[in-house]
Amino acid sequence: VVLADIPGLIEGAAEGAGLGHDFLRHIERTRMLVHVVDMSGCEGRDPMEDYRQINAELAKFSEGLGRLPQIIAANKMDITGAEDNLELFKMELGDTAVKIFPVSAATVSGFDALLDEIVKTLATLPKPLEYDEDELVEIGLNAFALSPVHQVLVEKSVKGYKEIEFEVMRDSNDHAITICGMENIDPVGVHTGDSMVVAPIMTLSDHDMKMLNDSAIKIIRALKVEGGCNVQFALDPNSSKYYLIEVNPRVSRSSALASKASGYPIARVTAKIAVGMALEDIKIANTNAAFEPKLDYVITKLPRFPFDKFTSAINILGTQMMATGEVMGIGSNLEESLLKGIRSLEVGANHIYHHKFDDMTTEELLDYISVFRSDNIFAIAEMVYRGVTVEQIHEITAIDVYFLNAIKRIVDMEEYLKLHVKEPEALLDAKKMGFSDKYVSRLWKCSETDVSDFRRGHGMFPAFRMVDTCHTGAYIPYFYSSYTGGNVSRLTNKKKIVVLGAGPIRIGQGVEFDYSTVHAVMTIKKAGYEAIIINNNPETVSTDYTTADKLYFEPLTPEDVMNIIDFEKPDGVIASLGGQTAINLAQPLHDRGVKIIGTGCEAIDRAENRDAFEKLLKELNIPQPKGKAVTRIEDGVAAAREIGYPVLVRPSYVLGGRAMQIVGSEKAL
Numbered sequence: 001v002v003l004a005d006i007p008g009l010i011e012g013a014a015e016g017a018g019l020g021h022d023f024l025r026h027i028e029r030t031r032m033l034v035h036v037v038d039m040s041g042c043e044g045r046d047p048m049e050d051y052r053q054i055n056a057e058l059a060k061f062s063e064g065l066g067r068l069p070q071i072i073a074a075n076k077m078d079i080t081g082a083e084d085n086l087e088l089f090k091m092e093l094g095d096t097a098v099k100i101f102p103v104s105a106a107t108v109s110g111f112d113a114l115l116d117e118i119v120k121t122l123a124t125l126p127k128p129l130e131y132d133e134d135e136l137v138e139i140g141l142n143a144f145a146l147s148p149v150h151q152v153l154v155e156k157s158v159k160g161y162k163e164i165e166f167e168v169m170r171d172s173n174d175h176a177i178t179i180c181g182m183e184n185i186d187p188v189g190v191h192t193g194d195s196m197v198v199a200p201i202m203t204l205s206d207h208d209m210k211m212l213n214d215s216a217i218k219i220i221r222a223l224k225v226e227g228g229c230n231v232q233f234a235l236d237p238n239s240s241k242y243y244l245i246e247v248n249p250r251v252s253r254s255s256a257l258a259s260k261a262s263g264y265p266i267a268r269v270t271a272k273i274a275v276g277m278a279l280e281d282i283k284i285a286n287t288n289a290a291f292e293p294k295l296d297y298v299i300t301k302l303p304r305f306p307f308d309k310f311t312s313a314i315n316i317l318g319t320q321m322m323a324t325g326e327v328m329g330i331g332s333n334l335e336e337s338l339l340k341g342i343r344s345l346e347v348g349a350n351h352i353y354h355h356k357f358d359d360m361t362t363e364e365l366l367d368y369i370s371v372f373r374s375d376n377i378f379a380i381a382e383m384v385y386r387g388v389t390v391e392q393i394h395e396i397t398a399i400d401v402y403f404l405n406a407i408k409r410i411v412d413m414e415e416y417l418k419l420h421v422k423e424p425e426a427l428l429d430a431k432k433m434g435f436s437d438k439y440v441s442r443l444w445k446c447s448e449t450d451v452s453d454f455r456r457g458h459g460m461f462p463a464f465r466m467v468d469t470c471h472t473g474a475y476i477p478y479f480y481s482s483y484t485g486g487n488v489s490r491l492t493n494k495k496k497i498v499v500l501g502a503g504p505i506r507i508g509q510g511v512e513f514d515y516s517t518v519h520a521v522m523t524i525k526k527a528g529y530e531a532i533i534i535n536n537n538p539e540t541v542s543t544d545y546t547t548a549d550k551l552y553f554e555p556l557t558p559e560d561v562m563n564i565i566d567f568e569k570p571d572g573v574i575a576s577l578g579g580q581t582a583i584n585l586a587q588p589l590h591d592r593g594v595k596i597i598g599t600g601c602e603a604i605d606r607a608e609n610r611d612a613f614e615k616l617l618k619e620l621n622i623p624q625p626k627g628k629a630v631t632r633i634e635d636g637v638a639a640a641r642e643i644g645y646p647v648l649v650r651p652s653y654v655l656g657g658r659a660m661q662i663v664g665s666e667k668a669l
Contacts, residue, residue, distance in 0.1 A: 158243055159189035160398045161234035164201060166216035167258035168229050169269060169289075171278045176217045177292050179228075179266060180258035181209070187398040188234045188245070190372040193253060193321040197301040198334065199261045203402045208240050215244070225249045227270035230258075237400070253539065257301055260328060260538035260553070262293040263467045263478055263545065285474035293469030297480065300329045300337040301538065304345055304504035305374040309658055317372040325505030328538045330467065330480035330553050331434055334406045339434030342377075343555035344536040346503055346581060350557070351439040352410055353385075354378035362386055370396055380404070384411045409433070417443045424458045427451075431460060431483040437559050452559065462563050464489035464552070467545070478545035480553050481563055489550070489567070494530040496570040497597070500582035501535025501542050503556050508658065509579040514540040516577040521548045532568060534561055535578075556581050558588040565594055572597035576604075583608065584653060608653050640669055 143152045163184035170176040183203065185196040201209060216231040223229075230248040235241075248254070251267050259266040269289045272282050282289035303323035307315045329341030343350050357365060357379050366388075369379050380393055390404035413430055420426035421444050430440060437451040444451065462481035466488045468474070479489050499520050502513035517533065518541050524531040525548075533548040536555055545551045550568075554560045556578075565573065575586040576599040583604055590601045606612045611629035628639040629652070640647045646664045663669045 156243075158234040158245075159187070160237075161188040161243075162203070162237050162400070163188045163192060163195065163245070164204070164212055164233045164235055165192065165197075165254055165258075166213060166231045166233075167255055167262075167266065168216050168220045168231060169227065169266070169273075169279070170220045170225055170229070171273045172226050172276065173278050174221060175279050175290060176220050177279065177290060178213055178216065179264050179293055180262040180295075181213065182254070182258065182261070185399060185403050186372060187237075189319070190317045191319055191321040192232065193326070194303050194305075194317045194323050194372075194374075196303070196377065197257065198337070198403075199258070199299050200295045202334070203400045204235070208235060208242075211240060212242060215242075219244070219247060223247070223249060227251070227273045228255050228266045230254045237398070257326070257328065257538045260543055261299040261301075262295065263469050263476060264289075264293050265544070265546070285470050285476055286472040287470050287474075291470050294471060295469055297465070297467070297482075298331055298334050298337045300331075300334070300341045301326050302329070302341040302345055302377075303374075304347075304506055306507050307374055308347060309507050311659075315374040317374060322374070324507055325537065325539060327504045327536045328553065329434075329536070329555070332465070332482040332484045333433070334403075335410055336432065336434030336482065338406065339410070339436070340536075340555050340560075343436060343557055343560070344503060346556075349378065350436050352378060352381035352407060353439075354382070357382040362388065366392075366396060369393070377407075381407055381411065384408050414443055422454060424460070427455060427458075428460055428483065431455070431462075436557065438557075448559075461566070463487040464564075464567065467553070476545060477548075477550045478553065479551065481560065491568070492530055495528075496530040496532055496568055497524045498532045498534060498565065498568065498570045498573045499524070499542075499548070500556060500561070500573065500575050500578040500585055501533060501537065501540070502577075502579040503535065503581040504537055505539060509581070511540070513577065513579040514542050517542045518547055520574060520577050525549065529571075532564075532570065534564060556585060558585060558592070561585060561589065562592055562594075565589070571595070574598050580653065610650065610652050637666060637669060640666065 140152055144150055163186070165182040165184070167179045167182070168176060169179055180199055181201040182197050182199045183201040184192055185198060186194075204212075212233050212235065215233070219231055220229045228251045230246075230252050232245040232247075234243045234245050251270055255266050258264070265284065269279070269282055269284075272289075273279070279290040280288050284291075304325040304327060305315065305322060306324050307313055327341055327344035329337040329339070329344060331337035331340055339351065342352060348354075354375065356375070360368065360379075360382075362383065365379055365383050365386075369376050369383070373379070376397070380397070380399075383393060384390070384404075384407055390401050390408055393399070393404055394401050410433060413433055413435070417426055417430055417435075417440060427440065437455065438448045441448045441451045460483070462483050463485050464479040464487050465482050465485050466476055467478040467480065468476050475490065477489075499517055501517055502509055505511065514537070517535070521531040521533060521542070530550070531548045532550045532552065533542050534552045534554055534556065535542050536553060537543060541547060543551060543553060552564050554564065572595045573589060575582040575589070575596055586596050586601050586604050590596050606616055609629070610627070614624070614627065614629065617624050625648075626643050627648075628635075628643075630636045630639055636649075640663070645666075646662050647669070649659075649661050649663055649669070651659050
């Protein structure tokens with residue numbers, strides 16, 4: 001291992017590339033070290049052994065260790081081969097016939113090699129270029145700064161291809177299975193964490209499905225990963241040509257989604273494989289972990305973005321993940337799961353319609369969706385409302401027509417509902433598609449209560465179906481609602497307590513609320529009650545169906561929660577442990593006759609309502625900054641004049657300072 005001083009190492013390459021002294025000064029300021037690995041003299045020896053020795057030397061240098069720690073399940077070579085070194089990865093794959101990205105530089109270590117390859121690559125790319133050389137250099141510099149081994153890979157872009165993921169599992173006996181296949185609605189070009197994702201895979205031919213699935217199994221076997229592994233592919237939508245995008249030789253965020261989507265406990269099985277158990281020895285429901293789950297429902301994952309906190313930020317998406325969390329909707333069809341997912345996001349929308357796009361022209365909308373954005377689903381729906389064809393939208397977005405047609409079917413159902421006001425058959429058709437009472441009330445020009453009363457009066461209640469993918473007849477207490485199929489959730493005679501979850505992770509509302517929820521459930525069960533959780537976040541422990549006595553994976557809205565409460569008839573509901581999500585449900589549930597236990601609605605209102613809280617502090621003779629709670633902008637302006645600028649504007653019933661601003665003038669206010 002040779003360590004080199006960067007300015008001396010790259011001076012010639014920088015000058016040759018015409019980047020001059022500005023580039024050199026930037027490098028000198030960063031003072032990064034580059035590891036230059038000498039692989040000469042390895043002819044005739046096993047390159048894998050040579051690489052192991054180099055890894056050991058690197059670890060000894062960087063960590064001060066004389067040896068590498070043993071890693072259970074995925075050894076050092078597995079992880080390094082999959083994530084760090086493409087050439088080594090190719091060696092490990094051997095003759096598995098898995099296609100790898102065409103790469104201009106197999107591995108680029110050091111700025112000199114990177115710059116040489118930048119010049120070579122730009123010379124061979126077709127014109128016009130989507131990105132220019134200056135931007136590539138800028139991105140390359142940032143990439144080196146972020147890479148712990150100062151290594152950058154320059155590879156072919158496959159933007160616009162279908163993105164397909166497989167979650168696979170292997171034990172030490174080389175028994176490998178596929179747990180879940182997932183399809184990104186958005187094409188390659190946006191990070192999968194920022195993409196809408198569905199399962200099962202919907203738009204692939206049987207040939208392409210088998211081809212990619214077989215490749216995923218070949219990869220996990222070639223890498224000798226023991227446990228869960230996520231494999232991502234890019235598939236040409238017009239042929240069966242495909243490339244491998246990425247392998248995660250570990251459980252990941254996608255593993256959590258796959259686990260909740262399939263009901264297969266990936267992390268638990270991975271842990272047991274790590275200590276030497278085989279898939280056949282690990283018990284799940286009435287079978288063992290060697291089965292491959294089969295979904296008879298549809299899930300849709302939607303990302304939760306922080307742009308409601310950063311309203312001036314540009315919401316364009318790319319290959320770096322921006323979402324802070326995600327939600328999952330489960331339904332009997334794509335439309336139902338999509339609409340349930342949208343309701344779960346808590347972004348002020350309960351449907352594919354969003355008022356943000358009302359005043360934009362169609363031309364502006366077409367331009368808006370020409371790049372990946374956090375709210376494109378709503379912009380696309382608005383264009384369908386205006387009669388833009390799904391083929392036109394497909395040409396711009398590269399989203400498969402199959403998914404765009406689902407949006408069109410939702411829009412068509414809206415028109416049908418407008419023509420059939422207060423007709424039971426029309427309402428039932430809409431409910432099967434996932435429409436909420438609240439949105440139907442908008443179409444029927446009446447209150448949500450009117451729609452709810454009408455629905456109930458005609459005996460329309462959802463069934464609670466089981467997430468069962470092993471199909472052995474086992475009772476698995478993991479449910480979702482649907483207006484199709486029969487009810488399989490079993491009622492008991494035990495006293496019951498419902499705990500409301502916190503929904504998607506976002507800035508100011510994170511995993512700490514899930515921690516509270518899970519510990520509440522443990523306490524409830526220990527006290528002899530039946531514990532029921534309602535939540536919609538696939539990343540949480542509370543949505544592991546073994547946590548509570550029952551899990552309902554549902555949107556946290558008054559309608560969806562009331563459907564469960566009407567069925568279960570619990571002795572109480574806890575709303576104080578699920579963050580602002582649960583707090584905001586307390587009053588609507590209380591108004592519908594639900595018993596809120598623990599911190600009640602009156603206490604919540606006195607703490608959250610600015611006016612009520614101010615009065616309480618006056619009663620207690622506790623000082624606070626001078627202020628006034630208002631409900632009209634005119635009153636706010638008058639209050640600010642009385643108080644004097646600058647003033648702090650603070651909404652009621654929000655968490656983490658959302659929409660709070662320090663304002664210095666009346667114009668800004």
